Amino acid sequence: MKNYLYLPLLAALGAACQSGPSSSSGAGKPDVLQAALDTTVAPGDDFFTYANGTWLKNHPIPASESSWGIGREVQNEVYAQLRTISQQAAGAKAAEGSAQQKIGDFWAVGLDSARADKLGAQPIQRELNEATEMESIYQVPEVVAHLVPLGVNALISPNVQQDAKHSDRMALYLWQGGLGLPNRDYYFNTDARTKKIRAQYVRHVARIFQLLDPQQLGKDSATAKANAARVMALETTLARSSRKLEALRDPYANYHKMSLKQLDKLAPLSQTTWGEWLGEMGIPKQDSVIVGQPEFYQAVSKLLQNTGLEDWQAYLSWQLTRRFAPTLSQAFADENFHFYGTILRGATAQRPRWKRVLDMEERALGDDLGQLFVKEYFKPEAKERYQKLVANIVSSFSDHIKRLDWMSDTTKQVAEAKLRQITRKVGYADKWKDYGQLQIGRNSLTENVMRANRWDWNYDLSKLGKPVDRTLWGMTPQTYNAYYNPSNNEIVLPAAAFAIPGMLDADVDDAVVYGYAGASTIGHELTHGFDDEGSQFDAKGNLHEWWTKGDRKRFNQRVAGIVRQFSGYTALDSLHLNGKATAGENIADLGGIVIGLDAFKKTKEYQEGKKIGGLTPVQRYFLGYALGWQDQQRQEALASQILTDVHSPAQYRVNGPMADVPEFYEAFGVKPGQKLYRPDSARVKIW
Incomplete structure (x- = not known):
């Protein structure tokens, strides 16, 4: 899973997804990459800060948050839309059992803080x-x-x-x-x-x-x-x-x-x-x-x-x-926030009640909200563009497998077969959950959340003893995230995963799209099917060893290299990253970058080689990748992540894999003596 530190999100962006396919450079318009750069930092010393430093300085973490980044910016743009949808539903005389009635009642009682305080x-x-x-x-x-x-x-x-x-x-x-x-x-x-x-x-x-x-x-x-x-x-x-x-x-x-x-x-x-x-x-x-x-x-x-x-x-x-x-009442909510929000995560103020209710509404009625969302904000032509992007990244991955010098021909054939069979789910599901049996009313927010949890429980239990439905999605289209499911051998890419705050799709050039969506999301998720964990599942999704012993040994030697690399990073005080726990995600980040880059090299923008905003196509590609990790955290949240998350902090998801990519050195003139420089013999190469 790609994973973003700011989940749960209702994240999606209408403007970013409405336009049809385009490789427009957005000439004459503000360049999202240039605006974020901190040129006082050498890219060879800290590429993360070079790429995002000005943006981070201009977007301090709000008191109500433990982190802030591009995902929160996307989320804020969609919150207003979902708030309007919920308010309108709450004021409508909707039919009992309809999606509008459920959304409206959930919202109305959720916002009724006086009632919650009275109920205790x-x-x-x-x-x-x-x-x-x-x-x-x-x-x-x-x-x-x-x-x-x-x-x-x-x-x-x-x-x-x-x-x-x-x-x-x-x-x-x-x-x-x-x-x-x-x-x-x-x-x-x-x-x-x-x-x-x-x-x-x-x-x-x-x-x-x-x-x-x-x-x-x-x-x-x-x-x-x-x-x-x-x-x-x-x-x-x-x-x-x-x-x-x-x-x-x-x-x-x-x-x-x-x-x-x-x-x-x-x-x-x-x-x-x-x-x-x-x-x-x-x-x-x-x-x-x-x-x-x-x-x-x-x-x-x-x-x-x-x-x-x-x-x-x-x-x-x-x-x-x-x-x-x-x-429950404000006293309970405040005490809960004090520990889980402030002590554990470092936030100093609660988020507005309406945002917290929207998050609960998303968990309870996510597919009902999703249907309204995609109808308005993710047009068919946008889905087509990203389906083509997925196909191009898959093709590039196939080329990489063919060229591997450490994998035998026997395993390569099976690997390519697995890659071809990966199901590609892009944008939104073809069918939605039916919440017909879920009753939502205006007695209390707690009662609605309990009912929704029980509905989820019964929904999952109903699958026992039945054939697996491989059409189901584990995320809603308004989720700013993505995942690979080894049991289904599928990648799932919600519409919101492609969103860039404040930008129309037509205004984003291919270099940025290939770095932001192609490398950090699509390539990343594809690579999960072949990382240290996903590679243990076959093309049908079964836990089964399909590698030769020699291939597995050589692969594990390369994995050990990336474990050593990330275990050597000290993120906070004496806290080192957990290289073993984060290995799969670090492999996927590195794989996504190199696979996405070769796919980008087949585009017109790369082949023409023209600069945009003073940046070469390859520089824009790497900066587009870094854009996807535009995020900063409070120290408490960072410490918690190191102990609990299989994903490395954002800074290391940029600087770590970049230090292993030769084209990054060429694009930004990285030299010995700079902090990111690693000699050829130390660079990790897996895919």
């Missing part, structure tokens, strides 16, 4: 009572079974997805989960920053309990602190049995298919069986389940048998409230 914690009171009124630890599975379908991260994480080894079947997976901090490292790292976050987390949990309590969780500060300590202790036990970020990227090591009887033996439950427990969640009877991390579920089993009732009451109440705090 009432919208979650029933679920809260179930947790606090348990009389035995043997009731814990029953409460968990009620909470999980509502979207609560309570103890276990069941989900439905394609069987990694049988991609034509949908399977039930059990994954590690149940934590309130971002991942296991936050519970054990000993640096001062993380230790401070842990202490702040416990105080945050206690404050939430004090806001909640009419009963026992926080009736006084001592009780609240005691219950917060219980939560922290239980989560620390879960974290201890959770795998590290880089370990979760190994598809074989995280695939353990077993019968329910085998699961009962692996992780026995005291008063019930796994089949019965899953059934209480509405999951149809299954012959087998795929357990991602068996040791985690062994820990769950022990906790369910040995942990005290008060600990479970506190933990389940916390996970419930944590999930819905942003939908």
Whole structure:
């Protein structure tokens, strides 16, 4: 997945996508590349800042954000459109069950802050009572079974997805989960920053309990602190049995298919069986389940048998409230933001309520919004342009595979076959989700979010036992992102991924398009099918080794090179990038650049060689790539990303791969002694 740090987004740009195909240079109009340059920085020392420095200086991070970049600019342009759509829907007398009625009611009750404040914690009171009124630890599975379908991260994480080894079947997976901090490292790292976050987390949990309590969780500060300590202790036990970020990227090591009887033996439950427990969640009877991390579920089993009732009451109440705090009264929303927005991410002010509601509306009714969006802002001729761009990038990738000196002819043939079979989804889906069974009203924002989460849960469960529908999309067209799905062997490129703020498509020259969309998005996603993880799946999407042993060994040697390169970068204080965890994304960035460049070399703009805005076509190509990573973060957000994300920070997604590309050295005259310079022998070359 390309991934942008500013998700979730409702990101798309009408102006950027309305015009038809064009290779216009935009002559006589402001040049988006020149306007962003900081020429006080040498491109050979820091290409990211050279390419984007002036733009970053002129666009400081707003108080309400933990980062700011091109994606947020795109998002702001579409927010106004979606706000208008929602306001009009809220004022219309729409038919019950129609898309307009659902959008309108979701918006109206979401904006009603007075109602939310009056309700307080009432919208979650029933679920809260179930947790606090348990009389035995043997009731814990029953409460968990009620909470999980509502979207609560309570103890276990069941989900439905394609069987990694049988991609034509949908399977039930059990994954590690149940934590309130971002991942296991936050519970054990000993640096001062993380230790401070842990202490702040416990105080945050206690404050939430004090806001909640009419009963026992926080009736006084001592009780609240005691219950917060219980939560922290239980989560620390879960974290201890959770795998590290880089370990979760190994598809074989995280695939353990077993019968329910085998699961009962692996992780026995005291008063019930796994089949019965899953059934209480509405999951149809299954012959087998795929357990991602068996040791985690062994820990769950022990906790369910040995942990005290008060600990479970506190933990389940916390996970419930944590999930819905942003939908409750201002006091809950403010406290939730204080920890997750300020302490973890560095933002100092909440985003306006209407933007937060739009984000929730997107998650609940994204396809209904998407239909309205593409009708107005992504015309057929724009889709055609980017479909042609995808075809050109695929052709370039094929040429690269043919020329590889480290891959045998046997593996090349299979690789090319897989490349040809990659499904290319561009712009938007051919069919949309049907929210007919989802009821949205004006009782409370919390109720609507709960209903939407349950609808999603049932929607996924409905796929079990049925043939895989490979036409479905995992993103809406208004999402500023893209992904490769190894089980479907497909790239999915939403309309918004091609948007450049404030620009018509016709005004963007091919060099920028090939760098911005061709390299950083299309080429990047294609390469994921052949990175250290995606290469373990065959053309049909099955986890299956199709490389020769020699090819795999030579490939891994090159991957080790990019791991060493990125592990050597210190992003903040003493925090190094995690080269192992980010390897797949770094491979895709480098692959996208070299593949996209060769595709661009076949265009008229490259072949004519004329300068635009004082820049050569190849310079514009590289700057177009850097434009896609025009982003800056607060230190808190950067530290969080290094610990939790398989994507490198934006600066390193530009400077890192550029240091390995010979044409970059030629285009900008990079010389020995400059910071990005790497001798030929040290440069990583994979594709």
